[in-house]
Amino acid sequence: MKAPDFEYLRPETLAEALAMLARHGEDGAIIAGGQSLLPLLHFRLAAPAYLIDIGRLEPLKQIVEGDGYIEIGALVRHCELAASALIGREFPLLHQAVEHIAHPGVRHRGTIGGSLAMADPAAELGACCLALAGDVLLQSAAGQRWVGMADFFAGIYETALAADEILTAVRLPRRGHGGIQIFNEVARRRGDFAMAGLALVSDRGLGSPRLALLGVSDRPILAVRAMALLSQDPTATEAAIALIGDEVDPADDPAYPPAYRRHLVGVLMRRTLAELSP
Amino acid sequence: MKTRRIALTVNGETVEREVPVRQNLVDFLRHDLGFTGSHVGCEQGACGACTVVLDDQTVRGCLVLAVQADGATVETIEGVQLDDLRAAFHRLNALQCGFCTPGMLLSARELLRDNPNPSRQQIRDYLSGNFCRCTGYQAIVDAVETVALERLP
Ligand SMILES: Cc1cc2nc3c(=O)[nH]c(=O)nc-3n(C[C@H](O)[C@H](O)[C@H](O)COP(=O)(O)OP(=O)(O)OC[C@H]3O[C@@H](n4cnc5c(N)ncnc54)[C@H](O)[C@@H]3O)c2cc1C
Ligand code: FES
Numbered sequence: 001m002k003a004p005d006f007e008y009l010r011p012e013t014l015a016e017a018l019a020m021l022a023r024h025g026e027d028g029a030i031i032a033g034g035q036s037l038l039p040l041l042h043f044r045l046a047a048p049a050y051l052i053d054i055g056r057l058e059p060l061k062q063i064v065e066g067d068g069y070i071e072i073g074a075l076v077r078h079c080e081l082a083a084s085a086l087i088g089r090e091f092p093l094l095h096q097a098v099e100h101i102a103h104p105g106v107r108h109r110g111t112i113g114g115s116l117a118m119a120d121p122a123a124e125l126g127a128c129c130l131a132l133a134g135d136v137l138l139q140s141a142a143g144q145r146w147v148g149m150a151d152f153f154a155g156i157y158e159t160a161l162a163a164d165e166i167l168t169a170v171r172l173p174r175r176g177h178g179g180i181q182i183f184n185e186v187a188r189r190r191g192d193f194a195m196a197g198l199a200l201v202s203d204r205g206l207g208s209p210r211l212a213l214l215g216v217s218d219r220p221i222l223a224v225r226a227m228a229l230l231s232q233d234p235t236a237t238e239a240a241i242a243l244i245g246d247e248v249d250p251a252d253d254p255a256y257p258p259a260y261r262r263h264l265v266g267v268l269m270r271r272t273l274a275e276l277s278p
Numbered sequence: 279m280k281t282r283r284i285a286l287t288v289n290g291e292t293v294e295r296e297v298p299v300r301q302n303l304v305d306f307l308r309h310d311l312g313f314t315g316s317h318v319g320c321e322q323g324a325c326g327a328c329t330v331v332l333d334d335q336t337v338r339g340c341l342v343l344a345v346q347a348d349g350a351t352v353e354t355i356e357g358v359q360l361d362d363l364r365a366a367f368h369r370l371n372a373l374q375c376g377f378c379t380p381g382m383l384l385s386a387r388e389l390l391r392d393n394p395n396p397s398r399q400q401i402r403d404y405l406s407g408n409f410c411r412c413t414g415y416q417a418i419v420d421a422v423e424t425v426a427l428e429r430l431p
C-alpha cells in the first residue's frame with residue numbers, strides 16, 4: 001500500500017526540530033533513515049499527522065572523539081559506522097555487528113539513532129550499545145538528559161523517549177587496550193533479523209565481561225548470571241555456556257520456540273568463547 | 279493531498295516537480311518521470327526490485343520519500359553504463375522474467391566498484407537484499423563473478 005497523507009516538515013536546525021516536536025510530538029513522528037518507519041506507513045500501521053524529517057541536521061551526523069568516550073550522532077548511518085576507521089579501532093564490535101544489519105541498500109539509509117529509537121528486540125545496535133555500556137542523549141525544547149542503555153529500552157518497540165524528545169547521540173566509553181569485543185548471531189539468511197545474537201565486551205581478558213543478548217527477550221538484555229560467573233572465574237566457560245540459556249525467557253513463537261532460542265544462546269556463547277582460544 | 283516542490287538531478291538532467299509529500303521515490307521516478315526500469319515489488323524494503331542509486335549509493339526506492347531526495351542526484355537503470363554486466367547476465371542466463379534484474383545490476387555494479395575481486399560468498403552477501411523468484415541465483419553469481427574476472431587487469 002501507499003503511505004497515508006501527512007504534513008511534511010523539514011527543520012534545518014535542531015532548535016527548529018525541537019520546537020516542531022514540542023508542538024506536534026503527540027500526533028507527529030520523526031523520520032531519520034525511514035527504513036523502519038516507511039514500511040510502517042506503507043502498512044498503515046502508523047499514520048502520523050506530521051512527519052518531521054530530521055535528515056538535514058548536519059551536527060547529528062558527526063562521530064566525535066571525547067575525553068574517554070566516543071560520541072556517535074544519531075544520524076550516523078549503518079554504512080558510515082562500517083566505514084569509520086575510528087569506530088573500527090575503538091569498537092570493533094560495531095564493525096562486526098553492522099555486517100549483519102539488513103542489506104547494503106538499507107544500511108545506506110538506516111541510522112543508529114533510528115535503530116535505537118525503534119527498539120526492535122532483535123536489532124544489533126541496541127545490544128551492542130548495551131554491551132558497550134553506552135548512554136543516549138535525549139533532547140527536547142525543555143532541556144536534555146542522559147539515559148543509560150539499560151534504562152532506555154522499555155519493551156518491544158518501547159523506549160524512554162518522550163513524545164517531544166529527539167535522541168541526538170549515543171556516547172560510548174572507550175575501552176582499555178587488550179580488551180575483547182566479539183559479536184555473533186544466528187539468522188535464517190544474510191540480512192534477516194536475528195533469531196538470537198550475542199555481544200561480548202571485556203577488558204583485561206575475560207576479567208570483566210559484559211554479555212548482551214538480542215532477539216531473546218522483549219528488549220536487549222545483559223546475561224548477568226553468566227557475567228558474574230565469568231568475572232569470578234574466567235575459566236568457568238563450560239559452566240557459563242550451560243547457564244546462559246536459562247537466563248533468557250523468549251516469547252512464545254511457533255516458528256522458533258523458546259527452547260530453541262535458549263539453545264541458540266548456548267551455541268552463540270560457545271562460538272564466542274571459541275574465538276578467544278584459537 | 280499535501281504537496282511540496284522538489285528539485286533534483288535524475289540520470290544527468292535537472293528535474294523540478296511538485297510532488298505529493300507521501301509519494302516514494304520509485305513511484306516518482308516511474309509515474310512522474312517515466313523511468314519504469316525500477317520495479318515495485320513489496321513496498322516494505324524486502325525485495326530490492328526498486329533499487330536506485332541516490333548520491334552514489336544504492337537505496338530502496340520504496341523506502342525513500344521523493345521529498346527526501348530534494349537536492350540529491352539519482353540514477354536509475356536507464357541512466358547507468360553497465361554494458362559488460364548486462365551482456366554477462368544475458369549470456370549466462372542470469373535472468374528469466376527480468377523483474378529483479380535492474381536491481382540486481384545496480385547492486386552488482388556497486389559491489390564491483392567497491393570490491394573489484396569479490397569471492398562468490400561476498401557476491402551472495404552483497405546481493406542478499408535483491409530477491410529473484412526465477413533463477414535460483416546461481417547464474418546471477420556466475421555472471422557477476424565472470425565480469426569481475428574479465429575486468430581484472
Ligand atoms: C528489509 C529490512 C531488513 C532489516 N533488517 C534489520 C536487521 O537485520 N537488523 C536491524 O537492526 N535492523 C534491520 N532493519 C531496520 C534498519 O536497521 C533501520 O534502519 C533502523 O531500524 C531504523 O533506522 P532509521 O534511521 O531508518 O529510522 P526511521 O525508520 O526513520 O525511524 C524509526 C523509528 O524511530 C524514530 N526515530 C528515528 N530517529 C529518531 C531520533 N533520532 N530520535 C527519536 N526518534 C527517532 C522514528 O520516529 C520511528 O518511530 C531492516 C530494515 C529493512 C527494511
Ligand atoms: S519494492 Fe522496495 S524493496 Fe521491494
Ligand code: FES
Nearest residue numbers: 374376410411412
Ligand atoms: S528473473 Fe524473474 S525475479 Fe529474477
